[in-house]
Amino acid sequence: MESIGSLEEIVLMILLKNERINSVDIAKEYEDALSKNISIPAIHVVLKRMEKKGWVNSEFGEPTAERGGRRKRNYWATPKAYKLVSELNEVKSKLWNSVSKPSLQYVRA
Numbered sequence: 001m002e003s004i005g006s007l008e009e010i011v012l013m014i015l016l017k018n019e020r021i022n023s024v025d026i027a028k029e030y031e032d033a034l035s036k037n038i039s040i041p042a043i044h045v046v047l048k049r050m051e052k053k054g055w056v057n058s059e060f061g062e063p064t065a066e067r068g069g070r071r072k073r074n075y076w077a078t079p080k081a082y083k084l085v086s087e088l089n090e091v092k093s094k095l096w097n098s099v100s101k102p103s104l105q106y107v108r109a
Helices: 006-017 023-034 040-053 079-097
Strands: 056-063 071-077
Touching (some): 006 040, 006 071, 006 079, 023 040, 040 056
Antiparallel strands (some): 056 071
């Protein structure tokens, strides 16, 4: 299985749940899911890296008046990304299910 960072994993899951999505909307979904802010440039860096790995594809959408005639780049996950995230989640589930009842040291906040 290929190595994947946690930010890549989260962004891929956001891409997988959306047919096509732009970086601004990815950041919004990230912030909603994790209650943490993320910059658009950070999203772009991750998307470019994942595009090079073959996990993400992109294309420009149509120009919009609300953006002064500029186009948004839309992203979507590839079948390779789906397989990677699916396998990773399977491994994580197996590991988590093998964790026995946690001791009190893990329960304390």
